[in-house]
Amino acid sequence: xxxxxxxxxxxxxxxxxxxxxxxxxxxxxxxxxxxxxxxxxxxxxxxxxxxxxxxxxxxxxxxxxxxxxxxxxxxxxxxxxxxxxxxxxxxxxxxxxxxxxxxxxxxxxxxxxxxxxxxxxxxxxxxxxxxxxxxxxxxxxxxxxxxxxxxxxxxxxxxxxxxxxxxxxxxxxxxxxxxxxxxxxxxxxxxxxxxxxxxxxxxxxxxxxxxxxxxxxxxxxxxxxxxxxxxxxxxxxxxxxxxxxxxxxxxxxxxxxxxxxxxxxxxxxxxxxxxxxxxxxxxxxxxxxxxxxxxxxxxxxxxxxxxxxxxxxxxxxxxxxxxxxxxxxxxxxxxxxxxxxxxxxxxxx
Amino acid sequence: xxxxxxxxxxxxxxxxxxxxxxxxxxxxxxxxxxxxxxxxxxxxxxxxxxxxxxxxxxxxxxxxxxxxxxxxxxxxxxxxxxxxxxxxxxxxxxxxxxxxxxxxxxxxxxxxxxxxxxxxxxxxxxxxxxxxxxxxxxxxxxxxxxxxxxxxxxxxxxxxxxxxxxxxxxxxxxxxxxxxxxxxxx
Numbered sequence: 001x002x003x004x005x006x007x008x009x010x011x012x013x014x015x016x017x018x019x020x021x022x023x024x025x026x027x028x029x030x031x032x033x034x035x036x037x038x039x040x041x042x043x044x045x046x047x048x049x050x051x052x053x054x055x056x057x058x059x060x061x062x063x064x065x066x067x068x069x070x071x072x073x074x075x076x077x078x079x080x081x082x083x084x085x086x087x088x089x090x091x092x093x094x095x096x097x098x099x100x101x102x103x104x105x106x107x108x109x110x111x112x113x114x115x116x117x118x119x120x121x122x123x124x125x126x127x128x129x130x131x132x133x134x135x136x137x138x139x140x141x142x143x144x145x146x147x148x149x150x151x152x153x154x155x156x157x158x159x160x161x162x163x164x165x166x167x168x169x170x171x172x173x174x175x176x177x178x179x180x181x182x183x184x185x186x187x188x189x190x191x192x193x194x195x196x197x198x199x200x201x202x203x204x205x206x207x208x209x210x211x212x213x214x215x216x217x218x219x220x221x222x223x224x225x226x227x228x229x230x231x232x233x234x235x236x237x238x239x240x241x242x243x244x245x246x247x248x249x250x251x252x253x254x255x256x257x258x259x260x261x262x263x264x265x266x267x268x269x270x271x272x273x274x275x276x277x278x279x280x281x282x283x284x285x286x287x288x289x290x291x292x293x294x295x296x297x298x299x300x301x302x303x304x305x306x307x308x309x310x311x312x313x314x315x316x317x318x319x320x321x322x323x324x325x326x327x328x329x330x331x332x333x334x335x336x337x338x339x340x341x342x343x344x345x346x347x348x349x
Numbered sequence: 350x351x352x353x354x355x356x357x358x359x360x361x362x363x364x365x366x367x368x369x370x371x372x373x374x375x376x377x378x379x380x381x382x383x384x385x386x387x388x389x390x391x392x393x394x395x396x397x398x399x400x401x402x403x404x405x406x407x408x409x410x411x412x413x414x415x416x417x418x419x420x421x422x423x424x425x426x427x428x429x430x431x432x433x434x435x436x437x438x439x440x441x442x443x444x445x446x447x448x449x450x451x452x453x454x455x456x457x458x459x460x461x462x463x464x465x466x467x468x469x470x471x472x473x474x475x476x477x478x479x480x481x482x483x484x485x486x487x488x489x490x491x492x493x494x495x496x497x498x499x500x501x502x503x504x505x506x507x508x509x510x511x512x513x514x515x516x517x518x519x520x521x522x523x524x525x526x527x528x529x530x531x532x533x534x535x
Contacts, residue, residue: 152457155449155482160462162478228461235460243458319479341452 005041012038037061136288138336142325149322153236157229161320164213164220175223180254194219197256205261210313214263217311217318222256226320227267230305234274239303239327241335247281248272263311265320271303288331304328385415395422397468397505400443404434427499435495442493443519444507445470447483453521456514457489463508466491472505488519 012034040058142149172180176193180186182200187193197218201211234244253268273283273293283293284302308324327337364372389395389408395418399405407413413433421429434440444466446457457464467473470486477483491509493501501507 150482151450152448152454155447155479156459156464158482159447159477159479231461232459235458236454237458245460317478 009038009041012041136332137329137334138332139326139328140336140338142322142327142337144323147321147323149325151238153232153238154229154322157232158320158322161221161225162317164217164318168216169220171220171225172218172223175254179251180223180256182255183257184255200256200258201263204258204263206313210316213316214311214313214318218256218263221320222265226265226309227251227254227269227307229322230269230271230307234271238337238340239329239334240274240276241340243277244274244282246271247274259310264323265309265311267305267307267309269305270301271305272301274302284331288333290331290333301330303330303334382411382415385419388419389415389422392419392422395419397472398422398430398434398502400469403441403443425502427502430502431495431498435498438495439492441490442501443488443490444468444493444509445473445486446489446513447473447477447480448485448487449482451484453487453518456512456518458512463510464513465506466509468501468505476506485521489513489517490519491517 015034037058040061142151148154170190173190173193176182176186177188182193182196185196187196194215197215201215201218204211204214206214230249231246233239234246237243249269249271251267251269253266255266257264257266273281275281280292281294282290284300285291290302304327306324306326306328307322310321310323312319312321329336361369361372386408389399390405399408404413408415408418417429418433420426421433445468446464446466465476466489467476467486473483473486474480491511491513493507497507
């Protein structure tokens with residue numbers, strides 16, 4: 001069996017080198033998938049993992065590859081689904097075995113790992129991955145004010161996120177069932193989600209009287225509502241210099257866990273394109289310049305956002321605090337927030 | 350400038366019966382006008398509505414009858430207030446926005462959820478849940494429709510969905526409070 005895997009690896013290696021020779025023969029995203037796939041198999045062999053576990057990782061990986069299912073037409077936008085959806089729900093993950101500790105999400109061109117160190121070959125691969133991206137962009141970490149990132153958009157967002165309904169709602173559960181995880185683990189039904197959340201909150205340092213409120217808050221607001229500030233940041237012109245609306249974007253990581261005795265939400269997303277005020281679609285090119293585009297093909301990553309939201313509890317009020325916000329732009333054309341701020345201040349002066 | 354009493358008495362002595370009763374009438378009118386003006390400017394509920402210079406100026410000039418205005422506010426008479434405050438179905442009104450950053454933005458644009466604009470900074474403090482993070486209450490002058498007035502008066506805020514541009518923002522060095530002192534002291 002091991003020999004068989006080695007054969008597969010050789011086969012993949014050949015495909016990759018072929019692809020390097022004639023770049024057109026195989027799409028870049030497919031190349032990346034192959035590189036990762038090879039790495040998974042090699043990693044499994046080197047660590048002498050039991051074979052089922054290697055396959056499990058590999059299948060999990062395949063299931064998470066996103067593919068374009070429906071070509072966009074004049075009336076509808078192209079839709080992306082995962083291979084799992086494509087293969088039908090009878091696929092591997094449906095039989096409730098504990099998922100592999102390795103969580104891989106592959107989104108278009110970008111492949112994410114929750115813990116890169118678990119892959120021996122990750123660093124080598126990472127070099128391969130980064131060569132697809134322009135390196136002349138920028139990276140910016142927002143400064144903290146009293147432990148949180150604060151600006152107009154985040155202040156407004158926070159104010160809107162604090163209230164909860166007097167009667168319990170479970171608005172976030174649909175997102176938990178879709179792609180939100182608890183310490184990397186995804187739950188499939190309401191009861192399990194509630195039980196896991198309760199288990200997590202029990203381990204936090206909130207006062208006992210507050211724990212119920214924290215649970216209620218997450219049940220209501222702990223889903224997609226949380227990342228609305230990204231849309232609002234774009235709309236305020238913070239990241240692009242003018243009003244813009246999200247077009248193509250993917251959440252790569254939506255994970256609740258505990259840090260320093262508090263419930264913490266880790267969020268990563270990649271933005272591929274946006275619409276400007278005149279509803280023109282703007283995308284990134286391989287050289288890092290932003291161009292108008294009407295093509296249906298998936299674009300290169302443009303912005304990568306990494307955020308951490310901590311839940312602070314004051315009396316019976318849960319306050320979501322953005323305690324980390326980092327933005328990478330793969331294009332130098334986008335204004336870096338602090339530089340833009342300085343420019344505006346200079347104009348005002 | 351204070352005109353000496355003697356001089357006023359001298360002028361009045363030239364008036365015939367008809368004209369002196371007119372002066373008395375005008376005097377009585379102003380006495381009442383200022384009495385009601387005083388009521389309007391000192392009453393808390395009235396103050397809510399006359400924060401912006403537009404309404405205050407109109408009250409002082411007598412374009413809005415201060416007595417009717419005061420009584421309408423006390424009885425929450427919305428139809429009368431609408432008539433007094435809205436000559437046209439839409440008018441500018443100075444409302445307050447919580448500003449969370451030290452730099453005042455060029456515009457406020459929030460397409461997803463309407464933004465709450467508050468009647469006063471005080472009503473903002475009671476409604477906004479993260480007041481600790483508010484750096485200042487920024488006045489903005491926006492178009493308010495007569496249909497939104499009842500909500501504004503009762504809740505002390507409106508839900509505003511339009512974009513707020515730099516023309517609407519009242520920057521701190523621009524005068525915002527009406528200067529009423531020289532005209533109200535009698």
